[in-house]
Amino acid sequence: MRKTACLVVLGVLVAACGGSSAPAPSPSATTSPPPLASGIEMIPDPVGDSAPSAPGYLDTVAYGVSETGGHFTFAFEVAEPIPDSFEVPMGYDAAQWSFCLDTDLSSAPGGYPFVAIGQVPCEFIVTAVSEGGPAIGTLIDRRPLAHGKEAETSSIPVTIDEATGAFTVPAAQLGDPSRFDWAMTASVIALPLPSDDFDDLDANYEAMYRWTG
Numbered sequence: 001m002r003k004t005a006c007l008v009v010l011g012v013l014v015a016a017c018g019g020s021s022a023p024a025p026s027p028s029a030t031t032s033p034p035p036l037a038s039g040i041e042m043i044p045d046p047v048g049d050s051a052p053s054a055p056g057y058l059d060t061v062a063y064g065v066s067e068t069g070g071h072f073t074f075a076f077e078v079a080e081p082i083p084d085s086f087e088v089p090m091g092y093d094a095a096q097w098s099f100c101l102d103t104d105l106s107s108a109p110g111g112y113p114f115v116a117i118g119q120v121p122c123e124f125i126v127t128a129v130s131e132g133g134p135a136i137g138t139l140i141d142r143r144p145l146a147h148g149k150e151a152e153t154s155s156i157p158v159t160i161d162e163a164t165g166a167f168t169v170p171a172a173q174l175g176d177p178s179r180f181d182w183a184m185t186a187s188v189i190a191l192p193l194p195s196d197d198f199d200d201l202d203a204n205y206e207a208m209y210r211w212t213g
Contacts (some may be wrong), residue, residue, distance in 0.1 A: 056080025
């Protein structure tokens with residue numbers, strides 16, 4: 001039976017404050033910043049802490065966020081190179097690497113890209129989705145959901161280079177935030193969206209991180 005995971009942080013968000021993203025708990029693994037993350041303070045994630053059935057390209061080993069020149073970069077590294085072509089594991093339709101951005105602690109919209117799992121503290125989701133080929137980058141703006149409107153989506157560039165990936169998003173598209181909490185996940189998902197059928201194979205949302213400008 002498929003496991004339906006829920007990207008909802010209902011407990012206390014353990015957030016570290018400072019001039020850059022910093023982890024709340026100290027990770028047990030170390031890693032060097034990947035090439036795509038040059039200049040970004042990368043937070044290490046233990047190798048092998050993903051779901052047992054997860055391939056290495058869905059096992060995150062580092063991630064980080066930076067802002068330069070009015071653009072945010074969201075970078076991640078996985079345990080093995082992401083193949084140019086692969087069969088999506090566990091019978092799902094697509095693999096996904098995504099960042100949840102909680103830019104408004106007083107808001108937790110319910111709805112897209114989910115169906116009925118309730119409120120989710122992500123005003124934005126930065127996501128790369130691959131159905132076994134090239135990854136497609138999308139920014140999901142969930143803020144309209146809080147006002148009874150539909151979420152908005154837009155294409156964003158995502159660069160995959162072996163075991164590293166990076167998104168670039170203009171700060172203006174995120175409402176020019178001065179701070180936000182964030183979490184990164186590697187998942188497998190059912191399409192089309194919206195869908196509550198997905199499995200977060202490696203995630204850090206139990207202890208979100210905080211970016212401050």
